[in-house]
Amino acid sequence: MTKAEVVSKIAALTGVEKITTLTIVEAFMNEVKNSVSNNESVFLRGFGTFKAKKRAQKTGRNIKKNTTIIIPEHHIPSFKPAKVFLHQVKDKVK
Numbered sequence: 001m002t003k004a005e006v007v008s009k010i011a012a013l014t015g016v017e018k019i020t021t022l023t024i025v026e027a028f029m030n031e032v033k034n035s036v037s038n039n040e041s042v043f044l045r046g047f048g049t050f051k052a053k054k055r056a057q058k059t060g061r062n063i064k065k066n067t068t069i070i071i072p073e074h075h076i077p078s079f080k081p082a083k084v085f086l087h088q089v090k091d092k093v094k
Contacts, residue, residue: 036077048081 003025011021032050035042041051052075060071081089 039075044082046082046084048079048085050077050079052076053078 007018007022007025010016010025011018014021016024032042036050036052039052041049043049055074055076057073058071060069061067062069
């Protein structure tokens with residue numbers, strides 16, 4: 001499902017114009033990105049939590065040059081679904 005499809009479905013369910021719905025969806029996504037970028041968790045009850053996870057420093061390999069490289073510690077965005085969401089997917093997707 002694309003962002004356009006999400007906007008269309010929300011607009012149809014709520015009766016709000018698509019352009020207004022698009023603005024709201026984009027504002028929501030920007031707020032989640034900004035919060036996670038600032039190392040703040042975004043908790044949505046019944047849906048899940050968006051947060052930044054810390055990855056430790058590790059050793060990797062450059063296959064082309066056959067050398068080892070150090071990959072520094074860094075943060076990546078992650079999503080942990082709520083139990084309700086998790087169980088709904090487990091029950092419906094076969």
